[in-house]
Amino acid sequence: MQFRLAEHDGRQHVAAAHHGGGGVVATAFQSEDEGSLRHGPVAHGSGAGNTRPAAEQYGPPMRPVLLVTRPAPDGARFAEAVARETGQPFDVLQSPLIGIRPRDVSVAERPDALVLTSANGAAQIGRLQLSGLPAFCVGDRTAACAEKEGATAVSAGGDAEALIATILAQKPLGRLLHLRGAHSRGDVAGRLSANGQPCEALVVYDQQPESLTSDARRALAAEAPAVVPLFSPRTAALMADQGPFRGQLHVVAMSEAVAKEAARLSPASLVIASSPEGAAMIALTSRRLEYLLSG
Known part of the structure; x- marks a missing residue:
């Protein structure tokens, strides 16, 4: 060929x-x-x-x-x-x-699992020393990136709605941390918390025009x-x-x-x-x- x-x-x-x-x-x-x-x-x-x-x-x-x-x-x-x-x-x-610019942030307390709605968020796992954690991912591409960064990934295979449904169905114990960009849709962390699953959000990158x-x-x-x-x-x-x-x-x-x-x-x-x-x-x-x- x-x-x-x-x-x-x-x-x-x-x-x-x-x-x-x-x-x-x-x-x-x-x-x-x-x-x-x-x-x-x-x-x-x-x-x-x-x-x-x-x-x-x-x-x-x-x-x-x-x-x-x-x-x-x-x-x-x-x-x-x-x-x-x-x-x-x-x-x-x-x-x-859009240009992706990682933010200079750190994680004060290691969570029990991660929530990831983009490959850009998944790419920050290693530098934030969060490898080894379970990661609930919006889709297969994000899951693949999370695995590459050392996380144990679960793919929801869809959008934010599918991701929220997957997490609530599995009812993970402990505190979740959503690694996201400055511009994010769906209020994933807020909706999970409102449904009884504690989740915080951390902006780990900017999306510059x-x-x-x-x-x-x-x-x-x-x-x-x-x-x-x-x-x-x-x-x-x-x-x-x-x-x-x-x-x-x-x-x-x-x-x-x-x-x-x-x-x-x-x-x-x-x-x-x-x-x-x-x-x-x-x-x-x-x-x-x-x-x-x-x-």
Whole structure:
């Protein structure tokens, strides 16, 4: 199997890999499991900037750009998984809208177990000397990161609601500690405490807003379609605040709440993942790219 990955003007050009039989079997990146899909509401943008160019209607389709706004290294992992899933050439631009900055904090009293709602929170376990504890994790990716940091992880396999339900069903004894970012949804610690399970929250990292790169801005003003996966309402709002954009945007939203903010971008299309999980986002982003590549 062979593949190649070239760079030009800040973009990664993903070339599909082939085997001896001549069929496209993969791209340069690795995959994750595909989730189920459902299409969300479609928001049609106004003006010439959101009209499909004639070259796409009557000639070969323009190669789309995947604009990844997640912080590193999660953004790179997501792009890799989408590339493998899609199996066709497209360009990748990395332009994180949020930068993760660990806070200089310490844990006064070692808890009996941890609550983790992100891989970024899980990544702080080692430096806070919390290895060896049980960790209740929102999903598989967070659980994998927690295990790497020395915790014994239990994955709720879903969102904050599933995490809270998992913890309350298991009724762990003792005090829980939720390691979270400065911007966090769901009030997990408060809801657990209100339901009889003591839990405190500790902000262990900040999520600083970042500006789009010059390459990203050029892509969002070009004729080639740009596929933009958005994973949180805050990220969608941060991107909308930096608009408007003249290009043809195809937004993939992780939830209804994300889609509500993303509608401010006046995208050419807006679809919503079947569940708020990475696998569903990978699958739906891949389908958007395949649709655009098919012309």
